[in-house]
Amino acid sequence: MSRVPDEASPRAEPEPERSATGDTRRTGPMDLRLVPPALAAWGTAALTLDAPVAWTAGIAAGCLAGGILLLLMRGPDRFARPDRFARPGRPGRPGRPWRVGRLGWACGPFRWACGPFRWARAAVAAMLLCAAAAAVSAGLHGADVRRGPVPELARRFATVTAEVEVSGDPWLSRPRVRGDHAAPVAVLARAELRSVEEADGSRVRTRTPVLMIVDSDVPAPGGGTEGRGNTEPPPAAAAQPRTGGRAAWLGLLPSTRLRVGGRLAPALTGGDRTAAVLRVRGRPGPRVVAGPSGPQRLAGRLRAGLREATENLPEDARALLPGLVVGDTSRITPELEQAFQETDLAHTLAVSGSNLTVLLALLIGPPGLAQQVERRGLAPRLGLSLRATALLAGALTLGFVVVCRPDPSVLRAAACGTVALLALATGRRRSLVPALATAVLLLVLYDPWLARSYGFLLSVLATGALLVLAPGWSEALRRRRVPPRLAEALAAAAAAQAVCAPVVAVLSARVSLVAVPCNLLAEVAVAPATVLGFAALATAPLAMPVAKVAAWCAGWPAGWIAGVARAGAALPGAGIDWPGSWPGALALAAVTVAVVLAGRRLLRHPGWCGLLGVLVVLLVTRPVPLTRVITGWPPPGWRYAVCDVGQGDATVLAAGEGAGVVVDAGPDPALVDDCLRRLGITRVPLLLLTHFHADHVAGLPGVLRGRSVAAIETTGFAEPADQAESVRRQAAERHISVTTAVAGEERRTGPLTWRVLWPPPRSPRLSIPSGAPVPPARPNPVFEPEGPDFEPEGPNDASVALLVRTGGLRLLLLGDLEPPAQQALLRSPAAADLAGVDVLKVAHHGSAYQDPELIHLAAPRVALVSAGADNPYGHPAPATVAALRAGGAAVLRTDRDGALAVTGTGGSSGEIRVTSEN
Template sequence: MSPRAHLVPAALAVWAAALAGLLWAWWWAVVIGLAAGVIGVLVLRFTAGATARPVLRSARPAAVAIAVAGPVAACWIGVQLHTSAHHPLRTAAERGGPTTLRFELDDRPHGLRTSGFGSRQGGVDLVRAQATLEDGGRLVVLAPAATWRTLLPGQSVLARGSLAPARPGEPTVALLRVRGPPREVTPAPVWQRAAEALRSGLRDAGGALDPEPAGLLPALVVGDTSRLSPRVVEEFRTAGLAHLLAVSGANLAILCGAVLLLLRLLPVGPRGRAAGAMVALVGFVVLAGPEPSVLRAAVMGAVALLALVLGRERSALPALAASVVVLVLHDPGLAVDLGFGLSVVATAALVLLAPSWAARLRDRGVPAGLAEALAVPAAAHLATAPLIAGFAGEVSLVAVPANLLVAPVVAPVTVLGVVAAGLAQVHEGSARLVVELAGPAASWLVAVGRHAAAVPGSAVAWPQGLAGGAALAGAVAVVAVLLRLRRVRVLLAAVVVGLAVVLAPVGVFAPRWPVSGWAVVACDVGQGDAVVLATAERGRAVLVDTGPDPVPVLACLRRLGVRQVSLVVLSHLHADHIGGLAAVLAERGVGAVAVGPSREPEWAWEEVREQARAAGVRVVELGVGQRLSWPGLELDVLGPRVVPRGDENTAVNDASLVLRASTPAGRVLLTGDVELAGQAGLLDAPVDLRADVLKVPHHGSRYSSPAFLAAVRPKVALVSVGAGNRYGHPSGVLLDTLARQGALVLRTDRDGDTAVLPGPDGPRIARRGDPIDN
């Protein structure tokens, strides 16, 4: 065994012990740790003596390491997980109920972005934080963002809330849901206050840029995503750039590398340069906040720096393995932490794969700088793809070129961001000037992520979970082995070229989606509504509601090739129907925004007016009896027909605009979230409700009357609903009623984007995942 790999089996044993103890039961950590120790002892005995072959004797150092690390992991990790599993608060959490606890925050509260539903405005309204109880148990806290988001690690607080069981696979003993503000808050440590001052200065200086690059800069530098657009987050994930939004070893390697480069220009010896790099590393830890995730990144950054900046690849792998052993023993929860796994695997790829790949490219005549620029993102993406696929359920096909395009600007924008954070403490104007210098690079990153995510087929679906990640890892390993065989390598190259020649034109010139002749598409936007109505003018459509978030509705319009939206109709002003409006106004040419008579909730009405005003688009009100016409499409306004009554949410729902669309595929009834009173008003009115297609009211809630459904008598019922929603939508009773009436029921949570087309015997259905000839 190579001397560089002697500690690798020990690191894998420690990691496996913690992983099994967390995912199965605490005693599995003991079993696997002791089993690893026994294996190490057996290898030592088998390789003892002068008669052992040299190749076997070379495994003895690794056997010694695993013989020591295995039992240590069994005892140390086993005790921690046993204590967590038998903590008295865990039993209390199973029963639930209110409690008052004192704890100390371990990390900064991180915002949880919600889509909004009903009258609730979407956005960051909750924070999640890790905390340590006075008796040493670990706790997850969910609390209101307004009063908790400014707290810092190291602060001790008293809070009253309700207990709930912790998620499986975490070393925490309970989840505490807090409704009120923290009480008896102690001061934060001085270094935490200094770190927050630096981060705040960077956020304030970012005001010199446009909103998207301004929100991206703190995320790139210190992992602060509080002002980052959810659209940018989604695009970076699809493009394989999400690693840039979290503090990682790369941040530290970039900063320390910049310091080393600067010191090499000065008369400073090797020890002085090393000391300067260490000062930069410690300073960055202070800037980002000395939390567990940052400390983990500091260790990984030091390893990457050792390998890539100092050129000591031989010492990097043992240092990485030793870091894994120490970190997992210190915090077993890292064994199931995606960020930790990505850090370790990416660093290993940079140490083991990237140098040899770059050398092979140089041997083939590729310039040195370009060879490294190609090898580094390719190695990192290939190594981390199984983890990302298992977690996100998709594989990015544009990650390598996207990372190659952003690689030249990541280091400069990171260094400039750190400089701006420091300058902001002494002179805000200078900090804003440095931020403006970083602005073009930050804008380039946003543009690359946006265009890469917009490439057709930029990401392909893959099975989630451990099985999916293992399957992709196995596929990558098989391909890597096959590529070592020259004949197979030539054959694989021919297959790839053949697929590109055959499938690329098919994907470009005869795409599976959208299907030709679509008239109506119910977009899969999660727990919300967004329905696109085609006009006879190519690239133009009418959009009814915009869903809860900007990314899904924009993605749906992009897939359909809709460039101009003649009219955006907001059936009512609940968050799950207007959440994507600002993005549609910004990204598509919009003729006007139409609303109904209701102006509630007030915050939503003000938001719609402000967004339309900012985009220079008129807001118009539609009334019963109006007819709107475009080539190939007519809309008749049928409702609302009642004076809204009841609680606030029900009143707003019953005030929904009800539209009848006349399309080449037949009549389509669009009902917003109209409930029983609103449906009764429509039944009492002298209006023909019959339709070929029904957009089922209120995401398929139970508040739809059989009489209303019988009056519509749809052949196709479209339910726009989010997977696994907590409202119980769609109602089983409703689905049974529609089925008895002979309607074909389609749900966006299961069928995805669903199109309605004209057919010889009525409307025809096509789903995004259907074969091309559907």
């Protein structure tokens, strides 16, 4: 017998529907009353963080006054006094009472607040009051960053001795290529200045947030190891010389206090919570003056135990599992991180609400059953009451925040969990949307800087999509006979992607086409990897063998997630470029809405859905034959291709079906990998690196990604030393032999034959067999050429130059040779073979430093220049282009024409055709 609600009761509600699993769902509308106040606080905080004090005070005062005014208003039917107030009568019509409220004088200009729309009065008042609170909080936080002596010292670039407290985990800066050199990788850490002492001895105490930059030559902080946690240098640091100093800086735990010397500088970006940048110097030597707090030491030991437990796992699982569990990404290689970004799986590397949700669900069971007799989870099996369960879950949430560090996503997850736990403890009905809005409001008021955090925005958007859109989409899929669990997973992944994609496009200028299937495939492994990973984390301090067993079990799902990311990123059509701006985000949002509306209609026609699915698969996989027919790239029978990799060099010589000899790797792994993928290169018989400048070798991981590389050949001039060491280390890790190219060497593979023209031989010749230990680099070796003595002035003059023959074509590849080496090449015996080549890869990106006699002797029919658009060097130089054209060459350049491919037979009567990808 069903219960009949009392219709006279204003709180009467229909009976919630209960599914077979015991889940309850409200049939009424979604409770969105807290959403406008949360959004008002969020927007106000974002606008007023760096606003002038007068503007912030005015906004706060105005919103506060408006909110109080609306709360004091009462409806016109309350407290009416017709005996004291009456409207004047008109001829033939008696006067009527004028019924006003307690603030009746205000109802004139604000009749909407006293009339039919008085229901909105409380909502608008709440928005104004929350905006006022956010303005006050943001104004105080912004003023706190700008106050004190530190900003003025930073404007003067003052040299100081400071006491700082580390406030977050240190991390490495991203490796960047500037021209022909790679910018040094530095250790970065957010810290708080506690005291500042200038050169004149004046000292002042303060609490100012700064960004601390520690270069590779700064020694490790002295004073003991109590402030150090992880002492293992992450893989990203491997490109630089491995020093104990860098590992020690990376191992510092939050709350550690240091005394350092350095120079202050203004913050790199405006509107940030950082008041200045402190670049630490080696003198005076940095030292630890106080160790970290007890909770941070405990968190550090737990994280170190998890790293130890995962030490013997396969490479991907070893790197990924600590990131999944506690957000420790120190082992994530740039290559793996790039794969996660291209598949929109990067959220799995940042600890978020999903991690806490998995743990809470393990404890209390599904949320829909939390207050039911048939509730599941570990708590009822342990005999815990509802309130005891809430207390235990609260302690679990607190420990989760401490171990995982209070990052924005972690704080948001903890806040949502706290609100839900309070509702559970008080026995009240919970609503997740109000919980999310409350979490956003509290977090923005507590830390207004979150209002400008992209990570916080993505976290809230994803959670909101799961709560608002996913249930309806899941129900629609179930109505069309999609299995329930698959419908829920598909709806969740699609909803999160649809809402977050515009923001991701702003950050990466790219839209992933494989995000939904990759998230679906990875989702099945996230929960077991998280639970087993936390088990390893908890047992490591007590029983390391047990922790290693749990970590070994967790390594399987973690490896699956990494494999999904790598496979998705390797697809040729994994993503498309998109304008990385807010107008571009709005355009993507409009496209998404159109796709969703069209998808609702297409679901009624299975045939059209199948055809669309096939088209999407073809778009993502892009089979080479089909792509060649549609785009014309690469052209059939291509012999030589110049990749568009920006300001750098990466070229490919066709060596058979799916094979190519790669000459140089460019500055960016993603760009060279994309070029080789579109050319269909899966096998590299030889990778030749003409010299070790970063714009030729920094993209090496992109060439090695998903391809078999038989051998690497380089110049013998091992400078810059850090790049040469990086190449040798990466080759040794993959058991690829490394040899040195010398003039006179002749080789052949497939239809290709080539002869090394430069550099001259030296003794002894370096040859590193596969798997052998790599000898240290020998800087500044002296060449012993045939003929006049020549010593290179730098890496450019030691570039490997080749004369290639393929399909009747003669190609001259000059690397980055400059006039001294070009003139020496003209004096060498090889000069006799340089006359009248078909194709010239112009040296040094077409710079002005060319030898006219070499250009005149080569007399190429086609000259190809690899240069970046709008590069600061002016490459290619107008004089060089003019000289080439004066000699009868057709000049093509990647900065204007994009990637280039050469076809033809060559010779005086042969035809040469150059196809541009654009």
